[in-house]
Amino acid sequence: MPGVRFGPDVTGAAFCPHDGCANPLRLLRALHAAMQRHGAAYRPDAPARAVRPDGEGFTADTPAGPIRATKLVLAAGHGTPALADALGLRVPMRAERGQIMVTERVQPYVPLPANGIRQTADGTILLGTTHEDVGMITDTTLAGEATIAANAVRIMPDLARARVVRAWAGLRVLSPDGFPVYHQSERFPGAYATICHSGVTLAAVHANDLAEAILAERPPDTLRPFAPERFDVPQAA
Amino acid sequence: MFHRPPDPTRREAETVTVTLDGRPVRARTGDTVAAVALLAGLDHTRTNPATGERRAPYCMMGTCFECLMVIDGEPSRQACLVTVREGMVIERQHGAPRLR
Numbered sequence A: 001m002p003g004v005r006f007g008p009d010v011t012g013a014a015f016c017p018h019d020g021c022a023n024p025l026r027l028l029r030a031l032h033a034a035m036q037r038h039g040a041a042y043r044p045d046a047p048a049r050a051v052r053p054d055g056e057g058f059t060a061d062t063p064a065g066p067i068r069a070t071k072l073v074l075a076a077g078h079g080t081p082a083l084a085d086a087l088g089l090r091v092p093m094r095a096e097r098g099q100i101m102v103t104e105r106v107q108p109y110v111p112l113p114a115n116g117i118r119q120t121a122d123g124t125i126l127l128g129t130t131h132e133d134v135g136m137i138t139d140t141t142l143a144g145e146a147t148i149a150a151n152a153v154r155i156m157p158d159l160a161r162a163r164v165v166r167a168w169a170g171l172r173v174l175s176p177d178g179f180p181v182y183h184q185s186e187r188f189p190g191a192y193a194t195i196c197h198s199g200v201t202l203a204a205v206h207a208n209d210l211a212e213a214i215l216a217e218r219p220p221d222t223l224r225p226f227a228p229e230r231f232d233v234p235q236a237a
Numbered sequence B: 001m002f003h004r005p006p007d008p009t010r011r012e013a014e015t016v017t018v019t020l021d022g023r024p025v026r027a028r029t030g031d032t033v034a035a036v037a038l039l040a041g042l043d044h045t046r047t048n049p050a051t052g053e054r055r056a057p058y059c060m061m062g063t064c065f066e067c068l069m070v071i072d073g074e075p076s077r078q079a080c081l082v083t084v085r086e087g088m089v090i091e092r093q094h095g096a097p098r099l100r
């Protein structure tokens, strides 16, 4: 990391050439642009209150009226379990809170995205995160942020000069073992549920392999281990 | 542009000397850095890191963050909330601050 001064506690580092950083605002914009190009209808006015099989396919009941489809994919993050039962889908899930802090814009300093320290193209530095089991609560805490700041400054003491301008928390979408769940309903084979952490890292698999498997209506062997049956084994003591 | 109103108490005010962008400037004890910069005739105290626009103190009460300056080497301090001290070194902040 040319130009970076490390703290005395830093004795080594791991480098992975595949690691990268996607700017969330630009990523979201690109996703919407790509959706429009492919003719997808984005319906923020129509959250699904319930979904159900209707004989030929599926119906989602929404405040904007029913929406019908022959194939249905639940990809609603923490909203997935509430919709899954009616379709014979099973999605065991837990939430894990992660807090993030962001600094003011500063001159380029962190040349590579590191675990817990990344500088955006705008110059702000994202610090964090925490791993907290607190349920569906997205509050930030002083203790959480103090830990994040202390870690960051221990690794790169110069970060102490940057001012923090915001902090927020998100809830990780996690299965019990932390790996994705891709589930095709046995009772209603046109219905699927997909939940995952690291959805940004896994985007290529989801856009290619998973999307093709859903179109072909059968998962390839490589995706089979991600079915929820893996949770049906008794826990070892 | 800005000037000090006459002091109704007509007290002889205590003064300090600070350095403002490299030149010595006399100020009164209790003045804020933002007030001193404005009285010294600076038309801007920083440039915006995103747009390069020139900005100057605006609210003078700690709310707007337009007054960020480098004070004694520390970047992004709110000049309207810092009172001057003898020997203080004050600089305009050009764009985004450096971490080292």
Ligand SMILES: Cc1cc2nc3c(=O)[nH]c(=O)nc-3n(C[C@H](O)[C@H](O)[C@H](O)COP(=O)(O)OP(=O)(O)OC[C@H]3O[C@@H](n4cnc5c(N)ncnc54)[C@H](O)[C@@H]3O)c2cc1C
Binding pocket: A046, A047, A048, A049, A075, A076, A077, A078, A079, A080, A083, A097, A098, A099, A100, A129, A169, A170, A171, A172, A173, A194, A195, A196, A197, A198, A199, A200, A201, A202
């Ligand atoms: C702090 C933190 C750090 C992370 N860091 C990384 C990282 O570095 N790299 C990485 O790859 N991943 C990271 N992740 C994980 C990543 O954000 C998730 O894997 C990803 O967002 C999951 O995408 P998703 O589309 O499946 O679910 P979500 O992003 O949760 O989207 C689900 C959507 O469904 C909507 N919805 C819910 N219910 C309904 C309903 N009834 N009707 C209609 N819509 C509904 C929700 O509003 C939401 O928009 C991080 C997560 C957190 C919290």
Ligand code: FES
Binding pocket: B034, B056, B057, B058, B059, B060, B061, B062, B063, B064, B065, B066, B067, B068, B078, B079, B080, B081
């Ligand atoms: S002038 Fe508004 S915060 Fe200082």
